[in-house]
Amino acid sequence: MAGSNPNAKPMNLTLKVWRQRNRNTEGRIVDYKVKDISPDMSFLEMLDVLNEDLLRQGEEPVAFDHDCREGICGSCNLFINGRAHGPEKGTTTCQLHMRKFNDGDTITIEPWRATAFPVNKDLSVDRSAFDRIIQAGGYISVNTGGTPDANEIPIPKDIADRAFEAATCIACGACVASCKNASAMLFVSAKVSQLALLPQGHVERKTRVENMVAQMDKEGFGACTNIGSCAAECPVGISLENIAIMNREFINAKATSNNLA
Amino acid sequence: MSWITKTFSSSIGRKIIMALTGLFLCSFLVVHLLINLQMLRHDGGASFNFWAEFMGTNPVIRAMEVVLMLGLLIHIYQGLALAVKNKKARGTQGYVVNHSEQNSQWASRNMALLGTLLLIFLIVHLMNFWIRSRFDAMGGLAEVKVPNLDHPVGDLYSVAAASFKIPWYVALYALSQIALGYHLWHGFRSGFQTLGLNHRKYTPAVYATGYAFSVIISVLFAVIPLIMFFSSAYQPRPATGNTVERSLTEEPALR
Numbered sequence: 365m366a367g368s369n370p371n372a373k374p375m376n377l378t379l380k381v382w383r384q385r386n387r388n389t390e391g392r393i394v395d396y397k398v399k400d401i402s403p404d405m406s407f408l409e410m411l412d413v414l415n416e417d418l419l420r421q422g423e424e425p426v427a428f429d430h431d432c433r434e435g436i437c438g439s440c441n442l443f444i445n446g447r448a449h450g451p452e453k454g455t456t457t458c459q460l461h462m463r464k465f466n467d468g469d470t471i472t473i474e475p476w477r478a479t480a481f482p483v484n485k486d487l488s489v490d491r492s493a494f495d496r497i498i499q500a501g502g503y504i505s506v507n508t509g510g511t512p513d514a515n516e517i518p519i520p521k522d523i524a525d526r527a528f529e530a531a532t533c534i535a536c537g538a539c540v541a542s543c544k545n546a547s548a549m550l551f552v553s554a555k556v557s558q559l560a561l562l563p564q565g566h567v568e569r570k571t572r573v574e575n576m577v578a579q580m581d582k583e584g585f586g587a588c589t590n591i592g593s594c595a596a597e598c599p600v601g602i603s604l605e606n607i608a609i610m611n612r613e614f615i616n617a618k619a620t621s622n623n624l625a
Numbered sequence: 626m627s628w629i630t631k632t633f634s635s636s637i638g639r640k641i642i643m644a645l646t647g648l649f650l651c652s653f654l655v656v657h658l659l660i661n662l663q664m665l666r667h668d669g670g671a672s673f674n675f676w677a678e679f680m681g682t683n684p685v686i687r688a689m690e691v692v693l694m695l696g697l698l699i700h701i702y703q704g705l706a707l708a709v710k711n712k713k714a715r716g717t718q719g720y721v722v723n724h725s726e727q728n729s730q731w732a733s734r735n736m737a738l739l740g741t742l743l744l745i746f747l748i749v750h751l752m753n754f755w756i757r758s759r760f761d762a763m764g765g766l767a768e769v770k771v772p773n774l775d776h777p778v779g780d781l782y783s784v785a786a787a788s789f790k791i792p793w794y795v796a797l798y799a800l801s802q803i804a805l806g807y808h809l810w811h812g813f814r815s816g817f818q819t820l821g822l823n824h825r826k827y828t829p830a831v832y833a834t835g836y837a838f839s840v841i842i843s844v845l846f847a848v849i850p851l852i853m854f855f856s857s858a859y860q861p862r863p864a865t866g867n868t869v870e871r872s873l874t875e876e877p878a879l880r
């Protein structure tokens with residue numbers, strides 16, 4: 365494999381893993397040893413090795429979420445050694461490789477912690493609160509019909525770029541997980557500013573931010589105090605500027621929308 | 626709920642209240658500091674007492690004082706209420722290992738702690754100076770003449786000069802400014818961000834201004850009592866039988 369170190373030796377590791385049977389039971393940290401881990405493995409492949417060992421021993425494998433394993437779906441959410449998605453900047457857990465660790469390391473693996481993200485089992489949490497926030501307004505309503513021509517709606521390049529940057533949010537929830545206040549502002553603001561920047565988003569601009577913020581509060585996420593952990597841990601680099609844009613959108617909507625309720 | 630109550634009970638609305646009151650308090654600190662610096666003039670407190678009289682009698686300032694006190698109370702209530710709400714959002718089961726120091730600043734994560742330290746200081750501070758200068762029943766002030774005015778004014782300078790000879794009060798005062806400095810280190814820029822005042826061109830300057838503001842304000846506030854403690858040039862006027870002198874000797878709790 366290109367970039368891999370041919371001299372890298374297999375590693376033996378101690379894992380401290382959060383185990384919890386279901387939502388209603390208490391969980392605890394359980395220690396496991398894994399042997400002969402290749403530095404070229406991804407973090408999830410290392411967990412696959414652990415689970416194969418556990419299955420062989422007749423034990424229940426560790427539940428964790430994953431899907432694409434290529435950094436785009438946002439489901440592989442693990443709090444590794446005190447950091448969301450582990451120590452490496454700008455990566456999801458599935459893109460984190462074992463060469464970032466050393467032979468003999470102890471690695472603590474926990475689920476996202478937030479009242480709005482209850483633990484389903486072990487390391488797997490329920491992030492449906494995010495889905496409900498998106499359902500509250502994170503979309504545009506369009507009539508289906510013929511495919512529109514390219515460039516029919518002119519959008520300046522720099523605006524398109526900024527909207528695209530905001531659109532790269534993969535809804536992983538690392539922002540909530542790393543925030544002291546378990547605030548979802550970075551996630552919500554990414555969607556609000558993406559759609560506020562584009563002409564297609566303008567029709568529902570005011571109701572969108574009002575409804576998404578209301579749903580965010582209803583789900584029990586905290587209030588942002590601009591600590592900045594979210595942006596520092598976000599695997600795709602969503603910036604704090606989006607939160608300021610959302611606050612502006614919110615003030616503007618509250619002051620000028622026709623919604624009296 | 627009307628749209629107004631809905632706005633100001635939402636998480637962003639409550640944050641906006643924090644930012645407006647917080648930044649308003651920052652502007653007050655500047656005025657307060659400029660007047661405190663008058664104490665360092667070697668004029669027996671004449672300039673300081675002149676401005677203290679102005680702050681206590683000017684109708685515009687008196688009206689602003691009401692706004693300030695309300696703002697402070699709202700800031701404190703809302704700050705503590707948000708801290709409770711945010712703790713609930715985080716949940717009862719915390720992380721076993723959490724290296725938040727690798728993704729954020731200490732001051733940013735400890736605004737409620739720093740604010741509570743400030744609150745403790747403010748209670749002692751307001752009891753000592755503000756309540757005494759506004760309510761005669763709480764001690765009142767001796768009267769002195771100052772050069773630019775034809776009527777005598779309250780001698781707040783002597784209360785300060787006497788207070789700043791008390792070691793524990795000087796220590797509390799100076800240490801509290803560290804909490805103030807850290808609170809502003811995060812708070813200044815945070816207030817701008819909350820109000821949506823973030824722009825690629827200006828935000829770096831807002832950050833720099835906030836850091837400079839927090840250091841300058843807190844250092845100058847802390848230095849004044851320290852200078853007045855260690856220098857013999859700043860002495861309270863001798864006792865005139867006024868309640869102030871009595872309270873300074875008889876009511877240590879009010880110092």
Ligand code: HEM
Nearest residue numbers: 589644647648650651704736737740741744812815816819
């Ligand atoms: C001279 C006194 C004070 C000044 C100048 C001041 C200033 C500020 C500023 C500018 C902010 C940032 C607002 C924002 O992020 O939008 C802030 C936040 C905060 N303040 Fe103060 N403050 C003072 C006293 C206090 C006191 C006495 C308390 C509490 C008992 C307090 C508690 C808080 C808390 C908890 C926050 C963070 C809340 C949040 O960002 O939502 N502050 N303060």
Ligand code: SF4
Nearest residue numbers: 533534536537539598
């Ligand atoms: S903003 Fe970043 S950290 Fe938050 S959900 Fe989106 S991609 Fe994940």
Ligand code: FES
Nearest residue numbers: 433437438440458
């Ligand atoms: S598994 Fe899809 S982003 Fe990691």
